Amino acid sequence: MNKPAKNNSEIVEIFRHLIRDRLGLLGLIIVMLIIGSALFAPLIAPYDPVALNIPDRVQGPSFVHLLGTDQLGRDTFSRVIYGGRVALQVALPTIAGALFLGLVLGMIAGYGPKWLDNLILLFFDTVRSFPTVMFALAVVALVGPSLNTVIFVIMATSIPTYGRVVRTMTLSIKTSEFIMAERSLGASTFRIMSVHILPNVLGPLAVLAAMDIPTVVGLEAGLSFLGMGVKPPTPSWGSLLNDGYSLIRNTPWLIVAGGIPLILITLGFTFLGEALRDVVDPKLRGRGGAK
């Protein structure tokens, strides 16, 4: 069980498995498409996502504007494409930050003294015990809406999820005979943590993180939908939905266009994550992934 990090052949194995798993492959394709379109947005998007064109406002789909236009005549399709950038801009630092802090806190909780464990658990439970949105509301009201606020809020509320998983795994590894032996041989705590515990925790955590991306993107969209996310004129899928909501009786297209990429990204990452999980740790099946 306590092998060092996966070697190359294992990574090849993972890919092989992914390709065999049709859903996983589909997920991979969707994810690649979204990441690709976000990266190459300027090449793909037919228009500048923030350029106004008031005479052509609130139009339905046409060959000129594939998904129509919003109340300012901006091309919805281009905004959707650029919205992918915002989504990833939020998701990646958020997940990375939450992952890192969750890892550190979780390992300390799992490995450290009982009182510290209790304290950290209490912190986790406290942060989790009011709904994310209410916490977000308070923080946004405090510091004003911006991309960084969104990142902070989501990061803060995701730490416990990772922290708890890490803690549980650390606990079980810590008591394994192998570590006991190492310890009796005088290995330092740092060595045990970095060489033995960390690599074992990382795999499942990466899967969890992949499956968490949609949640984070969804939250960003949700906050932007409430007008608490990105600043105008930045195109975010949430702000598209927001515009669409106020224009719901004028045009359905903004809501349709803002929702589809959200659904796609969630499907993509979930399929991919599920497939990865099957490879990395079959025992995790059926856990996690709740919103």
Added chain:
Amino acid sequence: MLSYILRRTGLALVITVLAVSLLFVIIHMIPGDPVSTMLGPKASPELRAALEERMGLNEPLLIQIGLFFANMLRGDLGIDVFSNRQVTDIVLGQVPYTLTLILTSIGWSAIIGIALGCYSAANRNSFGDRLTGVLSVSMIAVPAFVVSLYSLLFFAVTLKWFPAIGAGEPGDFGDQLWHLVLPSLAIGLSWVGYIARLVRASMLEIMGEGHVRTARAFGLPERWITYRYALRLAILPTVTVIGVGMGFLLSAAVFTEIVFSRPGLGKLVIDSITTRNYPVVMGSVLFSTLIFVASTTLADIINALLDPRLRSAR
């Protein structure tokens, strides 16, 4: 067992107090206060002072928090400065809307989710199982507020099958139920998939265990094993998940209440935070936290009752 229940309840109380205090502090750090919201920016100092005193805002923060909990124990959450009504009344007036929404959503999604899960487990690897699997994952994936918006757009605005706003005429049960359909669809949808997968996984696990194999060896009908035995055990993790899920459900409810203009805790919190109506914010946050903490605690206790191994852990 009793000691476990006591310990767990104690912990729940500590968490509630901590969470509410934390939010209290955050909210009080927000610029803008109810006094200037009410009186305008250049109110006379005496007028401000009088109102601040009435709201207890002139006390140090810690004392305010202390007073809040002390009063809470007496069932007094203070008075809404804007309308002069008891906060307890205001909050309690909204709680049923949110609870109804959440419970209905969980209810229908649990029924369908468990049925689908059973079907999948019993017909493992069949086409139906796979289809259910894909659908489940897809349903888990879609954010509740997107479902809200789509269902509002299609079923209410375009097709006009269901009402778009409100919670229905008070006292008219049918009407209220009618108003619940779309919001609870939006919240429950992702749980159908989630519960289905959970039930399937735990049923498969249980059916692979020794005593089930024994039962099978004794020739007990497969159907009996599936529904009478495996299902009962498989529902356990579902209970936990629903308990823990309350927090997520509350978040989802906030969005849904906004999209469908439904009264409820979510809307109350948002409205009161934006007006810095501290007493109402605290009251509604307290109740949301209580709902969440109570449901997780209850789920833990139920689980511990059913599975003694869990009692020593947290």
Added chain:
Amino acid sequence: MKKTNIEWTKIPVGRRSFLQGASMLGLAGATGLGFSGNAFADGAVLKTRAYADMRSLDPAFSQGVPDEEIQAPIYNKLIQYKSGSEWGWQLDAAESIEQVDGTHINFTLKDNIGFTNGFGAMTAEDVKYSFERIIDDKLESSNKPDWSALDHVEVTGERTGTIVLKNAFQPLWSITLPYIAGNIVSKKAFESVGGKIDTTPVATSGPYMHKSWVPKQKTTLVRNPDWKGDPAAFDEIQIYPIDDEKASEIAYEANSIDFTRVSLDSLDRLKSSPPENTTVAEFPSLFYVWVGMNLSNPKLGNLKLRQAIQYAIDVPSIMQASYFGGAAPSTGIIAPGLSGHRDQSLTGIAANLEMAQKLMDESGESNVSLTIDILNKSTNVTTAQIIQANLAAIGISLEVRLHEGATFWNLGGNEDLELILNRFSMTPDPYYATSWFITEQAGVWNWERFGSEEFDKIHTDAQAESDPVKRNQMYQRAQDLMEESGAYKFITHEATPNIYRNTISPALRPDGLPLYRYFSKA
């Protein structure tokens, strides 16, 4: 003038500000709106919508339109607004009322007005009590400024008296007497409950009586059986608080209400295919929306830069995109129909990019980046994005900063504000508009920190000016001064589109606000 109150609509009572995206967010009040279809079957019930829930039934503490909409039918005033397209007043509790000189107004009460709950006939003492309590420091009335000119009321007989002012005050007739602060309460009744009330009236005198209030759901008024004046048309008036206009439209289409204001972006659709048996009526509004520039911020210290911004903003685009073509550009802070309205603004309506670029070049400024603070509402967000694009055309980068209501309305004291997109409510007297922009208001409501002695003098003098022509010129000059400072670009007065069932015949002020006591069945 000391301004201590919360403006009647300046602070968005309904907090609609916040979830601008959630523009369908009806207040929790939407609850009461069934879709069961039985809503207006009974012709004797008027079901209508208020944009926020009731706050107080005490005229000294009412906070705006939603309160006044309930108080106007249940209380009496000496005079009431007239319905129709021109501003004016009509007698109510007063049999006669007359301005003797600048500071004295004699009135005689009708002899057939009585208070409910056995509190007897309305007397001049009640009038004295009702008005004087508002300026009583001990009561801390939030509506004190409305009676700021009041010295006292002299009771000269059982039903006669004289309102004595400290100084001549023209707005008395257009703002004070026919609005919230003009409501007459029963002295005996109020004293019996300690001098003020919250949400339950002790005694009222109007054609309707307050029956019940279900918070956030509805207020019900019923016919007052003892009312001796023109009979009330409805057995019952039900007022539903629904924050958002979109939600109200849906409620209307579901037959849950019979009268509501609608949103501008729905106007086209409603006009081209109105719901059955419905009248769509467009009214002007008195609100004024403008872009302000903070004069005390060094970044905006350059007049040429401010003028460049004035010329760069394209109001017609804003009318199209933010107001869906349903509102007209404004020339100042005083709407058409009121004394002091200007026919034209100095800097024009459409953007003049050449001029703007020229001014920009002359200003010597380059690499200008500014911020605009706005209230988080979809109309504002749209407008701000247009301004952002307009200013980009002359090389100014603009960051949009969104705020929710409680934060936004406290921005005034903030020294380093730059651009602000703002919207104030208005009452039908120009004095009310200029009062926010005098030097004394700098940092309070005068966020641009505009300071002009001439302007301040006009504001004071025009209050007492009884010659309408002169008064008109004075207020026009005042707006010229504002615009010349380079601190203002006026956007619009918005509009008030209403829809109502043809079974009712509404009575509306010129700005489209309802006067329920005069509503009747068609």
